[in-house]
Amino acid sequence: MRKWLLATLSALVITAGAAVGDPTLARAEWALDKAAAPYKGTEINIIFLDRPGYRAIIKLLPEFEKKTGIKVNYEIVPYENSREKQVLNFSSKGDLTMALVDLVWIGEFAENGWIVPIEKFTSDASITDPGLDLKGFFPLLLDAFGSWGGKVYGLPFDNYSGLLFYNKCMLKDAGFDKPPATWQDLYTTYAPKLTNPEKKQYAFALQSLRGETQSADSFMRVLWPFGGSLLDKTFHSNLMSKESQTGLKFRQDLMKYMPPGVVSYDHVEAVNALAQGQVAMITEWSAFYGTLTDPKTSKLGDCLAVAPEPAGPAGRLPALGGFSLAVASQASPQQQKASWLFIQWATSEDIARAYVEAGGVSGRSSVYEQADIKAKYKFVEPMVASWQKGVPEFRPRFPAWAAISEIVAEVGSKMMLGEVSTEDGAKQIGARMEDILKKEGYYDGKKALRQ
Structure with missing residues (x-):
């Protein structure tokens, strides 16, 4: 799976990039305000989440709207409801002109025809910035968040890497001058000294709410570092393997x-x-750095520190997450072009620094090469390191994931609550998951070759 993804990445970037035109073209010949002139007064619609990256782009929105005359309407929706709300809108030909696409939704959204490949727009020089430069995105992000079937559908927008955030003052008081390098160290050495139930202080918290948080941020997070996985190479359950059970x-x-x-x-x-x-300590997405450094929401101050996620027996395999912005096929031609202008702007190198400084996490590599950015934001170096060798298949990106995620969330929660053992839970998930994949045609050799 990973080899196929990486093999196709170069080809799709070259294909999409070639359509943009000569990258040496003077950008003075193209300007956002001029490109947007025909679409002044157009309203475009999107769903946002209540997370730092979205608050950051909302903060910058007046600049885009003033420059283009395009009105961006957004609705803030809890993550757990965001996929369902978009699916209902697209199925009923609603008013969304853009899609917010989680990396595990890309297959579903693309195969249902709800989003449009960017080649439709990059072939139009009047609405495509010659400085778009798809190679300026981290290849892992462009591949995992925005690409499907050899085509680019969306551009990386709200980008996550799993990191270890920790209170270095609490660790120091417990006798530690550095964070745990491995999960076993965290459990065996650190956790007992950092836990005091009488003071309501604990070593670690793993976000595990039933839903995608349980399936992706809790359940899947403990599979890969231990050498396990949800599926094997034949798309059958791998949850009863020794590594997954460990x-x-x-x-x-x-x-x-x-x-x-x-x-x-x-x-x-x-x-x-x-x-x-x-x-x-917590293992959380890089996007929450802003929340943890904000004195209005955090008491940590200088005690906050950031490190890569701990390594497991299979090595350091941090969680990968994030979203792309894509143009919705149901939008009118005028709305599609206006939406494409917004997507380029929101993910551009031009605003990458402002976006990071406002609390977002850009998918552009160049912003993290700036010395002052690396010095100011402690999450940058461990995050960039994880994006060099992360695994796009941390969660399956195929269309069947939505149904499987619900099963994992249900049974995974029961495991944590002690209502079912890890073995019985794994068997339940495996049987129900394979039933879905069988109905979807993953065992007839056709779909498996496409992933």
């Missing part, structure tokens, strides 16, 4: 060092637990 059992054991009720923690609760000094 990871899932490790999660159960680690719970004794987590706050009571952690199974109901979403990202907000996990981040807040660290921010308020209730836990010493």
Whole structure:
């Protein structure tokens, strides 16, 4: 799977990039305000999440609207409802002109024809910035978040790497001068010294709320580092493998060092637990750095530190997550072009620095090469390092993921609550998951070759 993804990446970037035109073309000949002139007064619509990256782009929106005359209407929706809301809108030919595409939705959105390949727009020089430069994105992000079937559909926008955020003051008080390098170190050496239930202080919190948070941020997070995986190469369940079971059992054991009720923690609760000094460490997305450094929401101050996610027996395999912005096929031709102008602007190198400074995480590599950015934002170096060798298949990106995710979330929550063992839970997930994949045609040799 990974080899196919990486093999096609170069080809699709070259194909899409070639359509943009001569990269040496003087940008003075193209300007956003001039390109947007025919679309002045056009309204475009999108769903945003209540997360730092979206608050950052909202902060910068007046600049785009003033320059282009295009009105960007957005609705802030909880992540757990965002896919369903978009699917209903696209299925009923609603008013969304853009799609916010999680990396695990790209297959579903593309194969249903809800989003448009960017080649439709890059072939039009009047609406495509000659400085678009797809090679300026981290290849991993462009591949995992925006590409499907050899075509680019969306541009990386809200980009995540799993990182270890920790309270270095709490660690120092417990006798540690550096964070745990491995999950086993965290469990065996660090966690016992950092947990004091009487003071309501705990070593670690793993966001595990039922839904995509449980399936992606909790369940899947303990598979890869331990050498396990959801599926094997034949698209059958791999959850009963020794490696997968080791990871899932490790999660159960680690719970004794987590706050009571952690199974109901979403990202907000996990981040807040660290921010308020209730836990010493969390593994969270890079996008929450802004929340943890904001004195209005965090007590950490200089005690905040960031490191790569701990390594497991299979090595350091951090979580990968994020979204792309894509043009919706249901939009009118005028709205599609206006939406494409917005997507280019929101993901451009021109605003990458301002976006990062406002709390976002850009998918552009050049901004993280700036010395002052690396010095100011502690998350940059571990995040960039993880994007050099991350795994796009951390979560399956095929259309069947949405249905499988619900099963993993349901049974994964029961595992953590002790209502089902890791073995019985794995068998339940495997049987139900394979039933879905069989109905979807993954065992007839056709779909498997496409992933």
